[in-house]
Amino acid sequence: MISALDRKLLRDLWHMRGQALAIAAVMAAGVGLFVSQFATQQSLALTQSEYYAQNRFAEAFAHCKRAPRSLLERVSAVEGVAAAEARVVANVTLDVPGLLEPAVGRLVSRPRSGVPLLNDVYLRKGRLLEAGDPDGVLASEGFVLAHGMELGDRITAVINGRRRDLTIVGVVLSPEYIYSIRDGEFIPDDKRFGVFWMNEDELAAAFDMQGAFNEISLDLEPGANGPEVLAALDRLLEPYGGVGAFERKDQVSHWYLSNELAQLRNIGIAMPLVFLGVAAFLLNVVLTRQISVQREQIAALKAFGYSNLGVGWHYMKLVLVIVALGTALGAAAGAWLGTQMVVIYTEFYRFPFLRFTLDPVIVLQAAAITGGASMLGSMGAVLAAVSLPPAEAMRPPSPGRYRPMLFERLGLQRLFSQPMRMILRQFERRPAKTFLSVLGIAMGVAVFVVGFFFLDTIDYVIDVQFNRMQREDMTLTFNQPRSLSALHEVKSMPGVLHAEAFRAVPATLRFEHRSRRLAIMGVSNDSSLNRVLDAKLARIVIPEQGLALSRKLGEVLGVSVGQRLQVEIKEGSRPTREIPVSALVDDFLGMSAYMEIGALNDLMREGQTISGVFLTCDPAGHKDLYERLKATPGVAAVNVKQAALKGFTETLAKSLMITTIINIMFATVIAFGVVYNNARISLSERSRELASLRVLGLTRGEISFILLGELAIVTLAAIPLGCLLGFGLAWALIEHMLDLELMRFPLVIAPRTYGWAAVVVLGAATVSALVVRRRLDHLDLVEVLKTRE
Amino acid sequence: MHTPTSTAVFLARGITKVYRMGEVEVHALRGVDLELYEGEFVVLLGPSGSGKSTLLNILGGLDIPSAGSVTFREHNLTQATERELTSYRRDHVGFVFQFYNLIPSLTARENVALVTEIAQNPMKPEDALRLVKLGERMDHFPSQLSGGEQQRVAIARAVAKQPDVLLCDEPTGALDISTGKLVLEAIESVNRELGTTTAVITHNSAIAAMADRVISLHDGRIAGVQHNTTKLHPRDLNW
Numbered sequence A: 001m002i003s004a005l006d007r008k009l010l011r012d013l014w015h016m017r018g019q020a021l022a023i024a025a026v027m028a029a030g031v032g033l034f035v036s037q038f039a040t041q042q043s044l045a046l047t048q049s050e051y052y053a054q055n056r057f058a059e060a061f062a063h064c065k066r067a068p069r070s071l072l073e074r075v076s077a078v079e080g081v082a083a084a085e086a087r088v089v090a091n092v093t094l095d096v097p098g099l100l101e102p103a104v105g106r107l108v109s110r111p112r113s114g115v116p117l118l119n120d121v122y123l124r125k126g127r128l129l130e131a132g133d134p135d136g137v138l139a140s141e142g143f144v145l146a147h148g149m150e151l152g153d154r155i156t157a158v159i160n161g162r163r164r165d166l167t168i169v170g171v172v173l174s175p176e177y178i179y180s181i182r183d184g185e186f187i188p189d190d191k192r193f194g195v196f197w198m199n200e201d202e203l204a205a206a207f208d209m210q211g212a213f214n215e216i217s218l219d220l221e222p223g224a225n226g227p228e229v230l231a232a233l234d235r236l237l238e239p240y241g242g243v244g245a246f247e248r249k250d251q252v253s254h255w256y257l258s259n260e261l262a263q264l265r266n267i268g269i270a271m272p273l274v275f276l277g278v279a280a281f282l283l284n285v286v287l288t289r290q291i292s293v294q295r296e297q298i299a300a301l302k303a304f305g306y307s308n309l310g311v312g313w314h315y316m317k318l319v320l321v322i323v324a325l326g327t328a329l330g331a332a333a334g335a336w337l338g339t340q341m342v343v344i345y346t347e348f349y350r351f352p353f354l355r356f357t358l359d360p361v362i363v364l365q366a367a368a369i370t371g372g373a374s375m376l377g378s379m380g381a382v383l384a385a386v387s388l389p390p391a392e393a394m395r396p397p398s399p400g401r402y403r404p405m406l407f408e409r410l411g412l413q414r415l416f417s418q419p420m421r422m423i424l425r426q427f428e429r430r431p432a433k434t435f436l437s438v439l440g441i442a443m444g445v446a447v448f449v450v451g452f453f454f455l456d457t458i459d460y461v462i463d464v465q466f467n468r469m470q471r472e473d474m475t476l477t478f479n480q481p482r483s484l485s486a487l488h489e490v491k492s493m494p495g496v497l498h499a500e501a502f503r504a505v506p507a508t509l510r511f512e513h514r515s516r517r518l519a520i521m522g523v524s525n526d527s528s529l530n531r532v533l534d535a536k537l538a539r540i541v542i543p544e545q546g547l548a549l550s551r552k553l554g555e556v557l558g559v560s561v562g563q564r565l566q567v568e569i570k571e572g573s574r575p576t577r578e579i580p581v582s583a584l585v586d587d588f589l590g591m592s593a594y595m596e597i598g599a600l601n602d603l604m605r606e607g608q609t610i611s612g613v614f615l616t617c618d619p620a621g622h623k624d625l626y627e628r629l630k631a632t633p634g635v636a637a638v639n640v641k642q643a644a645l646k647g648f649t650e651t652l653a654k655s656l657m658i659t660t661i662i663n664i665m666f667a668t669v670i671a672f673g674v675v676y677n678n679a680r681i682s683l684s685e686r687s688r689e690l691a692s693l694r695v696l697g698l699t700r701g702e703i704s705f706i707l708l709g710e711l712a713i714v715t716l717a718a719i720p721l722g723c724l725l726g727f728g729l730a731w732a733l734i735e736h737m738l739d740l741e742l743m744r745f746p747l748v749i750a751p752r753t754y755g756w757a758a759v760v761v762l763g764a765a766t767v768s769a770l771v772v773r774r775r776l777d778h779l780d781l782v783e784v785l786k787t788r789e
Numbered sequence B: 001m002h003t004p005t006s007t008a009v010f011l012a013r014g015i016t017k018v019y020r021m022g023e024v025e026v027h028a029l030r031g032v033d034l035e036l037y038e039g040e041f042v043v044l045l046g047p048s049g050s051g052k053s054t055l056l057n058i059l060g061g062l063d064i065p066s067a068g069s070v071t072f073r074e075h076n077l078t079q080a081t082e083r084e085l086t087s088y089r090r091d092h093v094g095f096v097f098q099f100y101n102l103i104p105s106l107t108a109r110e111n112v113a114l115v116t117e118i119a120q121n122p123m124k125p126e127d128a129l130r131l132v133k134l135g136e137r138m139d140h141f142p143s144q145l146s147g148g149e150q151q152r153v154a155i156a157r158a159v160a161k162q163p164d165v166l167l168c169d170e171p172t173g174a175l176d177i178s179t180g181k182l183v184l185e186a187i188e189s190v191n192r193e194l195g196t197t198t199a200v201i202t203h204n205s206a207i208a209a210m211a212d213r214v215i216s217l218h219d220g221r222i223a224g225v226q227h228n229t230t231k232l233h234p235r236d237l238n239w
């Protein structure tokens, strides 16, 4: 049997169902985001660790130029090493049928035994390699899918200038290439980059690496001292051109995946908090209103002997029902959203299996956070109900206090019509309430601005990165350093309009106990193709001495301009030098270290040596140039900017589209929730007054004007404030949540974003106004005037 | 059939109530001594602002006096905690408010059930409503009832828990004669049949004729007490 008090609760809820639903919807948006982000994060993390374990993903890696196989035994003997696997890894140019430009293939050796100790592949289709498979390869699934290839299809690799046909016998996935990108790029481009596993004997023979290896991976003993093992490994590889050992956390694919997981967590916390904050705010407004309307009912309940706790609990239950509704809706939305996100993730991150699992704990957490925020939001209102003295019930409410308003004291009343005066009086009599209304709607605007600004900032990043900084058409990378004559060779190729050399040198940068491995880019200050720009897009002149670092890299190393970094070069004569940081660059993608190319050559104690070439080419001459490049030995990779850009925008656009749609949906929910609530509360607060006016002879249009005029003014005032709040929120998000090593987002908000935010909120206001107007038209005068408030 | 006895249910001594509103002090009660006896029907008369509601609120445990003492049987109402006052109200007092104070979202029956659900020895809500002749309207919401009917629901709600005292603040204030009489009859029958100590506030001195005792308040003091040797039945009242 349901108690009379609970019946009251249900009827009250039914009476305010529109508002309750609006609030629940805002909550659901927050819960949905929270659930989807965390569930996706958790699904990915679980899949990741399972996949790693099953395929024995290594815990440390090191590359070198060429080390004898016999070294493997000494590596295995290092204290803390549980297993060691040596491989031959080489990048080659691929000639893929149907693809004009050369693609990059990474060839990875598989041991004679057939089963590697570490980093095993996951066979998706076909079979593994057999001993008598001279040209058989296992191809990465992404590449195969991107080209619509089948088992038995052939691709041509250019190995040391000789073309060699490879046959796909198996399609595989690897924990090393979950996120599969080639050097210097950020977004997977499966059409132009593939990984191929080949029998060790074949691969070693092709690269003159018999009895040798150039890559080693390790598993560590539990509790092993990682840095010490790495140092020992570095010492062992030093004579063989080691480029610095690194742990799993710096492995490219793993690093991207961890970044992504971190970002999911950050967004999973930040955005829901905004939504739940707004929901709590709405609850406060609605409940405060509800309790002030029910003041006498509360007093009567207390007079009958209901305790303060009982009365407080009664109103808390109202909140809890809305919370439950919001959480349930949100969990459902979150589960749906999560499955969508997983689909997107499988396009970027290649897992053999990726199940979307929704841990009930996440939903419970969401419910707890929502409940907590709501309790916080409604606490004030409920306490007011609790502390209401019961003697109130015996007394009629004291009439509101009226006095001449500011504009009347200033003698301005003649400027305004009577209805306009009523609107202004309303504002001036209840400035706090008016401000809260404005603030609420402003939050709707702000959420919209934040949701949309991602598009703006990414547009901006793309423009700066691909149009202003990188102005080449393509980048050639040689498989080893070449003399300047290679530049002239490239210049004389067909269709090449302009070419500039660069030098890239693997190095470890150290400051105090922090270090990073990367390639120092040597560029020329008068390069017209690759320009280092600062935040204001002004060109940074790289000093003759010193390094220019990405500001983020500076942060990571804890170094500031003027301080000296220890630079350990991992190529050639492998010098180690102290080099001052001469500038920090506000760039957006990755982390870079730049030097003047001459200074870098000097540091390397080499003449004019180059690692690759930036070039622009005649659009008509592409085809000949590509043909020529595919046949040129020594060119390890050709990165075509247009293709990269296309991949970048296409893949990013896909994921951004969904994110943006979700943001717009949620922002609309919030905008609508806030505006509608505001309109309904104004309506309920003033329906008596307005009904009296109708009785006095005012038309429907006239009373609508009084109420809707108020709504219009509040909405118009909220838009600029909301834009400001949105700007602040975007700033906070960028500063605290999206400041990643992978990518930084500049605070760029296009006018169209503010415009759209305004349009959506105005739209929500219009719809709310229509609803209210309908209610005003059907205002039951007798009913309204009979009930006492 | 119950008759008033000489046992005092309420004992009030020297109660004053001062409301402070900024600089101004309003003396609502200025030293009231009063007893109410078991089963007695008392009418409180007095001009507007004389302190009637204030006194009734104090007796009902809704408010505490600024000074003086009030006891209900063995309960000291002036030194009671919030929690004790709540259980005092819950267990002993039935209120009828001047403005009905029905819960608009509950039907007549549910409004009564609201109180019977937390009472120790309640009547059935249906019986209480029949007592005030609303047996036919139990499932109507307050907005579907007239003012007099609403006031009768309020009385049913107050008597349904079979309280020891029934306190009514101008129960007929907003009603016409015949409806007012219906309401008074309901109160009278509760007082008579259940022996509930009853105090009724009114402006209307005609109503005083149905009381055992009439206490007049003036400017926060008791201006006079009058014993009625014969009580009139509500139907015989005239105003």
Ligand SMILES: Nc1ncnc2c1ncn2[C@@H]1O[C@H](COP(=O)(O)OP(=O)(O)OP(=O)(O)O)[C@@H](O)[C@H]1O
Residues within 6 Å of the ligand: B019, B020, B021, B026, B027, B028, B046, B047, B048, B049, B050, B051, B052, B053, B054, B055
């Ligand atoms: N909460 C309050 N704050 C300030 N003054 C109050 C308050 N409640 C009552 N008063 C004042 O105390 C005095 C007595 O009020 P009370 O309500 O007891 O009068 P009453 O006799 O019931 O009048 P009425 O017949 O008009 O209901 C009045 O002057 C009133 O203004």
Ligand SMILES: [Mg+2]
Residues within 6 Å of the ligand: B052, B053, B054, B169
């Ligand atoms: Mg009164």
